[in-house]
Amino acid sequence: MSGNGTRNGLYGAQPAARTRGPVHVIGSGLLGASVGLGLRERGVDVTLEDLSPTTVALAADYGAGRVRAADDAEPTIVVVATPPDVTADAVERALATYPNAVVTDVASVKLAPLEELQRRGVDLTNYVGSHPMAGRERGGAIMARADLFTARPWVICRDAETPAEALAHVEDVALDLGGVLIEMTPEEHDRSVGLVSHLPQVVSSLLAARLVPATEQAIGLAGAGLRDTTRIAASDPELWIQILGANREPVTELLDALAGDIADFADALRDPERVGTKRRIADLLSAGNAGVARIPGKHGSSERFTTITVLIDDTPGQLARLLTELGELGINMEDLRLEHSPGAQIGFAEIAVLPEVAERAVADLVERGWRTL
Amino acid sequence: MSGNGTRNGLYGAQPAARTRGPVHVIGSGLLGASVGLGLRERGVDVTLEDLSPTTVALAADYGAGRVRAADDAEPTIVVVATPPDVTADAVERALATYPNAVVTDVASVKLAPLEELQRRGVDLTNYVGSHPMAGRERGGAIMARADLFTARPWVICRDAETPAEALAHVEDVALDLGGVLIEMTPEEHDRSVGLVSHLPQVVSSLLAARLVPATEQAIGLAGAGLRDTTRIAASDPELWIQILGANREPVTELLDALAGDIADFADALRDPERVGTKRRIADLLSAGNAGVARIPGKHGSSERFTTITVLIDDTPGQLARLLTELGELGINMEDLRLEHSPGAQIGFAEIAVLPEVAERAVADLVERGWRTL
Numbered sequence: 001m002s003g004n005g006t007r008n009g010l011y012g013a014q015p016a017a018r019t020r021g022p023v024h025v026i027g028s029g030l031l032g033a034s035v036g037l038g039l040r041e042r043g044v045d046v047t048l049e050d051l052s053p054t055t056v057a058l059a060a061d062y063g064a065g066r067v068r069a070a071d072d073a074e075p076t077i078v079v080v081a082t083p084p085d086v087t088a089d090a091v092e093r094a095l096a097t098y099p100n101a102v103v104t105d106v107a108s109v110k111l112a113p114l115e116e117l118q119r120r121g122v123d124l125t126n127y128v129g130s131h132p133m134a135g136r137e138r139g140g141a142i143m144a145r146a147d148l149f150t151a152r153p154w155v156i157c158r159d160a161e162t163p164a165e166a167l168a169h170v171e172d173v174a175l176d177l178g179g180v181l182i183e184m185t186p187e188e189h190d191r192s193v194g195l196v197s198h199l200p201q202v203v204s205s206l207l208a209a210r211l212v213p214a215t216e217q218a219i220g221l222a223g224a225g226l227r228d229t230t231r232i233a234a235s236d237p238e239l240w241i242q243i244l245g246a247n248r249e250p251v252t253e254l255l256d257a258l259a260g261d262i263a264d265f266a267d268a269l270r271d272p273e274r275v276g277t278k279r280r281i282a283d284l285l286s287a288g289n290a291g292v293a294r295i296p297g298k299h300g301s302s303e304r305f306t307t308i309t310v311l312i313d314d315t316p317g318q319l320a321r322l323l324t325e326l327g328e329l330g331i332n333m334e335d336l337r338l339e340h341s342p343g344a345q346i347g348f349a350e351i352a353v354l355p356e357v358a359e360r361a362v363a364d365l366v367e368r369g370w371r372t373l
Numbered sequence: 374m375s376g377n378g379t380r381n382g383l384y385g386a387q388p389a390a391r392t393r394g395p396v397h398v399i400g401s402g403l404l405g406a407s408v409g410l411g412l413r414e415r416g417v418d419v420t421l422e423d424l425s426p427t428t429v430a431l432a433a434d435y436g437a438g439r440v441r442a443a444d445d446a447e448p449t450i451v452v453v454a455t456p457p458d459v460t461a462d463a464v465e466r467a468l469a470t471y472p473n474a475v476v477t478d479v480a481s482v483k484l485a486p487l488e489e490l491q492r493r494g495v496d497l498t499n500y501v502g503s504h505p506m507a508g509r510e511r512g513g514a515i516m517a518r519a520d521l522f523t524a525r526p527w528v529i530c531r532d533a534e535t536p537a538e539a540l541a542h543v544e545d546v547a548l549d550l551g552g553v554l555i556e557m558t559p560e561e562h563d564r565s566v567g568l569v570s571h572l573p574q575v576v577s578s579l580l581a582a583r584l585v586p587a588t589e590q591a592i593g594l595a596g597a598g599l600r601d602t603t604r605i606a607a608s609d610p611e612l613w614i615q616i617l618g619a620n621r622e623p624v625t626e627l628l629d630a631l632a633g634d635i636a637d638f639a640d641a642l643r644d645p646e647r648v649g650t651k652r653r654i655a656d657l658l659s660a661g662n663a664g665v666a667r668i669p670g671k672h673g674s675s676e677r678f679t680t681i682t683v684l685i686d687d688t689p690g691q692l693a694r695l696l697t698e699l700g701e702l703g704i705n706m707e708d709l710r711l712e713h714s715p716g717a718q719i720g721f722a723e724i725a726v727l728p729e730v731a732e733r734a735v736a737d738l739v740e741r742g743w744r745t746l
Contacts, residue, residue, distance in 0.1 A: 133594050153594050182593065192591035195583065200602040203580055205661030206634045207573060210627070212664045217557065218565035221506050221526050222668045225605045229573040232598045233665040237658035241651060248642055254583070255639035259632045261579045266628035269621055278614060285610035288578030291585045292606040295595045317700045319709075323693035333692075338709055 017042035018172035024049065024068060024075035024098070026090055028059035030135065031106050032081030033144035036064030038177040041146045047072055059141040074098050077169050080105035085242040088116040095126060102169040104130045108193060109246040110157050110186035128170045129157040131189060132179055139236070147178060154179030157186045194250035201232055201240060202255060208233035305334045305352035308362055309373040312349055322349060325368055331361045348373070390415035391545035397422065397441060397448035397471070399463050401432035403508065404479050405454030406517035409437030411550040414519045420445055432514040447471050450542050453478035458615040461489040468499060475542040477503045481566060482619040483530050483559035501543040502530040504562060505552055512609070520551060527552030530559045567623035574605055574613060575628060581606035678707045678725035681735055682746040685722055695722060698741055704734045721746070 021044040025032045028050040036046045036059060046065030050056035060067050078094045078101050080087060087107040094103045103126055107113055110129050117124060134152040154174040158167050174181055184192070208230040211219060244251055261284075268280045312318045319338070326333055335352035353361055362372050395418040398405045402423075409419045409432060419438030423429035433440050451467045451474045453460060460480040467476045476499055480486055483502045490497060506526040527547040531540050547554055557565070581603040584592060617624055634657075641653045685691045692711070699706055708725035726734055735745050 133596055135596070152596075155594070182590065184590065188590065192588070192594050195587055195591050196595045196599045199583070200580060200599050202638055203576060203635070204598075204602050205658050206631060206638060207576055208662075208664035209634070209657060209660035210568065210572070210631060210664065211667050212660050214568055214667070215565070217555065217561065218568050219667050220555065220669065221528070221565050222569045223506055223508070223525075225577070226569045226573050227668055228601045228604050229577050230661075230665045230668065231601050233661035235658075235662075237655050237662065240658055241654055244642055244654065245645060245651075248645065252639045252643045255635050255642070258579060258583060259635040259639065261582070262576070262628050262632040262635070265575055265579060266625040266632065269617055269628070270625045272618060272621065278618075281614055281617065282610050284582060285578050285608075285613055287582035287585050288603070288606035289581075289608075289610065291581035291583065292603045294584050294587070294592050295600055295603065296593065317697065319706075320693055320696035320700055323696060324690065327690045327693060336692075336709060336711055 017044050017176050019044050019176045020076050020169070020172070021045045022047060022073065022075045023077045023079060023173065024094075024101070025065060025079045025081060026050075026094060027081035027083075028052075028056045028064065028141050029081065030139040030141065030143050030148075031132070032079070033059040033062060033064040033141035034134075034146065034148035035079050035081060035106070035173070035177065037062070037144055037146040038149065039173070040065055042176050044176070047075065055141060059144070062141055062144060064141065064144060075101050077101060077173060078103045079173065080107075082107075083239065083242060084109060084113070084246055088113040088120075091127060092117060092120065092122050095122060095124075099126075101126065102166045103127050104170045104173070106130060106132055108197070108243055110155075110189045112246040114157070114186050125161070125163060126166055128162055128166055129186065130170055130174065131155040131157075131193075132174065132177070133193075139239075149174070150178035152179055153182050155182050155184050155189050157184060157189060159185075190247050191250045194247055194254055198244060198247055198251045199254045199258065201235065202244070202251070203258065204230055204233045205235075205240075306355045306358035308351045308353060308358060308365070310349045310351060310365060311371040311373065319349060322370065325365075325370075326351070326361075329361070329364045329368075331357060331364065390417050390549050392417050392549045393449050393542070393545065394418045395420060395446060395448045396450045396452060396546065397467075397474070398438060398452045398454060399423075399467060400454035400456075401425075401429045401437065401514050402454065403512040403514065403516050403521075404505070405452070406432040406435060406437040406514035407507075407519065407521035408452050408454060408479070408546070408550065410435070410517055410519040411522065412546070413438060415549050417549070420448065428514060432517070435514055435517060437514065437517060448474050450474060450546060451476045452546065453480075455480075456612065456615060457482055457486075457619055461486040461493075464500060465490060465493065465495050468495060468497075472499075475499050475501065475539045477501050477543045477546070479503060479505055481570070481616055483528075483562045485619040487530070487559050498534070498536065499539055501535055501539055502559065503543055503547065504528040504530075504566070505547065505550070506566075512612075522547070523551035525552060526555050528555050528557050528562050530557060530562060532558075563620050564623045567620055567627055571617060571620055571624045572627045572631065574608065575617070575624070576631065577603050577606045578608075578613075679728045679731035681724045681726060681731060681738070683722045683724060683738060684744040684746065692722060695743065698738075698743075699724070699734075702734070702737045702741075704730060704737065 019039060023039055023044055024047045025036050026049050028048050036048060039046050040063060047068035048056050048059055048065045049068050056067055075098055078098055080090045080094060082090045084107045087105050091103055091105055108131055110131060114129060132149045132152060132154045134148045156170060171181055265284055268277050271277055310322060312322060331353060333351050337350040365372055392412060396412055397420045398409050399422050401421050409421060412419050413436060420441035421429050421432055421438040422441050429440055448471055451471055453463045453467060455463045457480045460478050464476055464478055481504055483504060487502060505522045507521045529543060544554055638657055641650050644650055683695060685695060704726060706724050706726060710723040738745055
C-alpha cells in the first residue's frame with residue numbers, strides 16, 4: 001500500500017524503460033497480463049493476443065496493453081505466456097510470424113519445449129527461453145499485477161549460440177519488470193524447480209489426498225500446520241499434469257528419494273529400542289530445521305521489504321493514528337500485519353517498508369513516542 | 374485488534390465464569406500461560422507452578438496468575454501443561470498432592486500417558502485427559518494469549534468410569550476459554566491428530582531436509598509454495614521426538630501409506646505411455662483438491678471471524694481514514710490484511726470482524742461511500 005498517490009511516488013521517478021518495444025504478449029492469463037501491466041507502466045507499447053477473445057479483452061480493459069490489430073507494426077520482442085503444453089507450438093508460430101523479433105517464453109519447464117523445437121528443426125537463433133519465478137494462488141488476468149515479478153528471480157536460459165542482442169532484449173524486459181536475472185542451463189533450471197516447486201506440489205497434493213477418506217471428527221481437529229502444508233494442493237490439476245509431465249526425470253528421482261526418506265523415518269520410529277533411533281529421528285528433524293532456514297524470505301512480505309514492529313496498546317484508534325502518522329512522516333507502508341495478545345492488552349503492528357527507509361522510519365516513529373521492537 | 378479499550382468491550386460483557394476455581398496450572402509455557410490468562414480474564418483465581426522460577430515469574434508478570442504459595446487453598450481443578458514426556462509424572466503427582474481436585478492435562482497425545490498411569494496403578498477417578506487444538510509457531514509464556522483457545526476444538530477423553538462432576542469441571546474450563554468441546558476416545562484422538570498434525574509435521578521436516586544439500590542457485594528459486602509446505606519444519610525437534618514417540622503406531626502407519634502413494638505417483642509419472650497414466654495422475658491431484666477443500670477455516674483468521682473486503686484507492690491516507698471510520702462506527706477490527714494490485718491502482722483491505730456485526734458493518738461502510746466486495 002503506497003502512502004503516496006502513485007507507484008512512481010513509491011519507487012521513485014521511473015527511469016526510461018530499457019525495453020525497446022513494441023512488445024507482443026501471446027496468452028493473457030496471470031503471467032501475460034502481469035507482463036503487460038508492468039511494461040505499460042514503464043511506457044512500453046504492448047499488444048495482446050489470446051485464444052479466448054473474452055480473456056484478451058479483460059486483460060486489455062485491465063490496462064495490460066491493447067489487442068493486436070492486423071496492421072500493427074512487427075514487434076521487437078514476443079513474450080509467449082501460454083499454458084506449458086502449447087509453449088513449443090506458440091514459440092514456433094511466433095518465430096515464423098515475426099521473423100525479426102526476439103521470442104521468449106515464461107513456461108515453468110525449460111528443457112522439454114527446447115528439445116521439441118530442436119526436434120522440429122526450428123531455427124532458434126531468435127529464441128531465448130526464460131522463466132520468471134512468480135505466480136499467485138489464483139490465476140487469470142484479474143489477478144495480474146504490475147509488480148508480480150518485482151525482486152523475484154527471472155531465469156534466462158541462454159546457450160553458446162544465442163546472439164548477444166537477442167539475450168539483451170529479453171534481459172531488458174525482465175529488468176524493466178523488476179526481475180532478478182539468473183542464468184542457468186535448461187537442465188539446471190529443471191532440476192532446481194523440480195526440488196523447490198514440483199516436489200512440494202506433489203507432496204502437498206498427496207498429503208491432502210489422504211484427507212479424503214478421513215472422518216469428519218479427525219478433519220475437525222485440523223490446524224494451521226495442515227492448512228499450510230496442503231495450501232498448494234488446491235492448484236489446478238490440468239496445469240500440473242503438464243508441468244510434471246514435462247519435467248518427468250528430475251521429479252521422479254526426487255519423489256523416489258523422498259518416499260525412501262519417509263519409509264526410513266517410519267522404520268526408525270517403529271523401533272524405539274534400537275541403539276541410535278532417537279538420535280536418527282532427531283537428526284532428520286534437525287535437518288528439516290536446517291533446510292527451512294536456507295529458504296530466503298521465509299516471512300512472506302519481508303522477502304522484499306524490511307519489517308518494523310511497532311507496539312500498540314489495544315485501545316481505540318491507536319492503529320489509525322499510527323497509519324496517519326506514517327503518512328505524515330512520508331513513510332510508505334508496503335504491507336501491514338497485526339499480531340495481538342489480547343490478554344496482555346498489547347498488540348504489535350508489523351509494517352513492511354523498503355529497506356532503504358527502514359532506519360529513518362524507526363527513528364521518526366520513536367521520536368513521536370512509538371515503541372518499536 | 375480491538376476498537377474498544379478492553380476485550381470485555383469486544384466480546385460484550387463477560388458472563389460469570391463457569392469454572393469453579395481456584396485453578397492450579399502446572400507448567401507455564403505457551404499453553405499453561407494462555408490457560409491462566411484466559412481464566413484470569415474471566416475472574417477465576419489462578420495459581421502457577423513451573424520447574425523454572427524464571428518462566429513462572431514471567432507468566433505471572435504477564436497476567437496469567439500468581440505463583441502458588443505453600444498456604445494456598447487446595448485447587449478445585451489442576452491443569453497439567455508440561456512437555457508431553459513428563460505429563461504422566463506430573464498428573465500422578467498432582468493427583469497425589471491434591472486428592473480432592475480434578476486433574477486434566479493438555480498433552481497432544483492421549484493414549485500413551487493414560488496407559489502409563491494405568492500401568493503404575495494410579496487411581497484415575499479424578500483424571501480427565503484433554504487436548505486443546507491450539508498452538509503457535511513460537512512457544513513460551515511471552516507468546517501466550519487469553520484467546521488462544523477461542524473457537525478451537527478442545528478434545529475431552531472421558532471413559533465410562535469418569536464421574537460426571539469431574540468431567541463437568543474440565544468442560545467448564547474449556548468452555549470458559551472459548552473452546553469447542555469434542556469428545557473422543559484416546560485412540561480416536563491419537564489417530565486423528567496423527568493424520569492432521571503429526572503426518573504433516575514429518576512430511577514437512579523431510580521435505581525441508583532435502584534442501585540441505587541443494588545448490589544455492591536452486592534454493593534461490595524458492596517461492597511461496599515451498600515456504601508454506603516447509604514452515605512447520607522449523608518446529609522444535611525435542612518436542613516432536615516426544616510427540617511422535619508417544620504416537621508411534623498411527624504415525625508409522627500413515628507414513629508408510631504416504632510413502633507408498635509417493636512411490637506410486639512416481640511410477641505413474643515415469644511411464645507416460647501406459648494407458649490410464651495421465652488419468653491416474655489427474656485423479657491423485659484432484660484428490661488433493663478434494664482433500665484440501667475438506668479442511669475447515671482454510672483462510673487463517675477467517676476461521677473465527679467474518680472477512681469484509683473493502684476497496685481502497687492506492688492514495689495517501691485512505692487506509693488510515695478507513696480505520697478511523699471503523700472506530701467512529703464502533704466496529705471492532707479483529708484482523709487486517711492488505712492486498713494490492715499496484716498496476717491497477719486499486720487495493721483491498723480485508724477486515725476480520727465478529728460474524729454477528731459483519732452485516733451492519735458492511736451497511737455502515739457502504740453508507741459512508743466505501744465499496745465492499
